[in-house]
Amino acid sequence: MNINTNYNFLNVYNNSEITSKDQLGKEDFLKLLVTQLKNQDPLSPMDDKEFIAQLAQFSTLEQMQNMNSSFNAVRAISLIGKNISANINENGNIRTVMGKVDAIYKQNGEYFLEVGNVDVPLDAVTAVSE
Known part of the structure; x- marks a missing residue:
């Protein structure tokens, strides 16, 4: 009996989300x-031991991802209420922003600080x- 050992792994990466830092996430690992x-x-x-180790x-x-998200929230x-200095990239130009943090918000998994109008x-x- 012949056993096919030619596997096609190309479908693993179709429609997968890559994190903003180009790292594999938990969805990629599960796929x-x-x-x-x-x-x-x-x-x-x-081997069942190998399977349990992967799980x-x-x-x-x-x-670890949950802890990282919680840490960023904290x-x-x-x-809030502190003075910060930050370097932000605006169309290839680095701009330094200084001021008091008035509020925070989360968008697409990333936290932003409202400093004045920035x-x-x-x-x-x-x-x-x-």
């Missing part, structure tokens, strides 16, 4: 795991003072 299960050799299936990695990745909230990405902050 790879499902594809691996679909294409495993029935006469030599994946543990998936769970760890998800929890970081943004802690800046919306500053949280990651653009370079200095904080009272």
Whole structure:
């Protein structure tokens, strides 16, 4: 009996979302795991220990992403009422913004600080003072 070992993994990346920092996310990890299960050799299936280890990695990745999101929320909230300095990129030009943080908001998974009439990405902050 012949077993097909030529697998096609191209569909794994179709319509997948890449995070803003071009890193694989939990959705990409899950798609790879499902594809691996679909294409495993029935006469030599994946070792159950290996499968459990991959599920543990998936769970760890998800929890790390949740912690990172929570950390960014706390970081943004802690800046309300403080004076900041930030370098923001506007069409290739770097602009320095300084002022008091009046409010924060979250858009597309990223936190922004309202400084006067300017919306500053949280990651653009370079200095904080009272």
